[in-house]
Amino acid sequence: MSESLHQIGEPRPYAGGVSVRVVRAGWFRPDAGGFFGVVPRALWSRLVETDERGRIRCRLNLLLIEAGGKRILVETGTGVRMTDKDRDIKGVEGGDPAAALRAVGEAPDSIDFVVVSHLHYDHAGGMVDAAGRPLFPNARYVVQRDEAEAAHGDELRVQGVMEVEQLDAVRAAGQLAEVHGEAELVEGVRVVRTGGHTRGSQAVLIGTDGTGEKAIFWGDLIPTRWQIPIRWTSAYDDYPVEAIEVRNELVRRAAAERWWCYFTHDPGDLPIRIEATDKGGFRASD
């Protein structure tokens, strides 16, 4: 596995003429205890090592999807507006989606849709540039209405956690496309509200019905392949009971229908698939 900051994967075809590439936009280091939540260290520590500050080195993975003559970026990384102190605590390296795209020969102004899975800093921070203007001038930003409302809501749990300034800048520029539930952006690319991690978290379903392969981008509902066991919820999940229910439903479908899986924070090669185990659980396969 290469360690370079910015990388782009080979295009991978899905049903309906959809093409997907993984764009690596840098790294960050979430606290391992928070990341694995209820899971005992004795279990997760078999899968991944921590650094001297108890953190795990994870990727900031974006997707670049081409379908129906449109270009769709999924996720925006941390962006460039974090303080140095915050970048240090969270171990951010890179994180600027525009720099990541340019480094692999792609232009931010070529993007037609930006899908933001939810409004946490490592997914929505890069919606805007250093000056606070929308970073993708020709894009519509796709956010679930529930998520936008939660960001402006009065729940104490999410105060100061959601990227409200970024959301408001995009809305003020007339570039916000609020969706509710399931929405097709172009043929073969749909967003679907999952909730669980945050009130309006969304996943991306890739590929048309019929012949050909399909894929899913999980957002933080399942941030890495380590968290495929459906009860392995994170301490960052605002609605863990809902997260387990929707993970159960979608992981079952992903395994049964052999969907390819893209994980937003996985440092390994993507995509991979999920298979059922003979004990009734699920695990990563090829």
Ligand SMILES: [Zn+2]
């Ligand atoms: Zn995240």
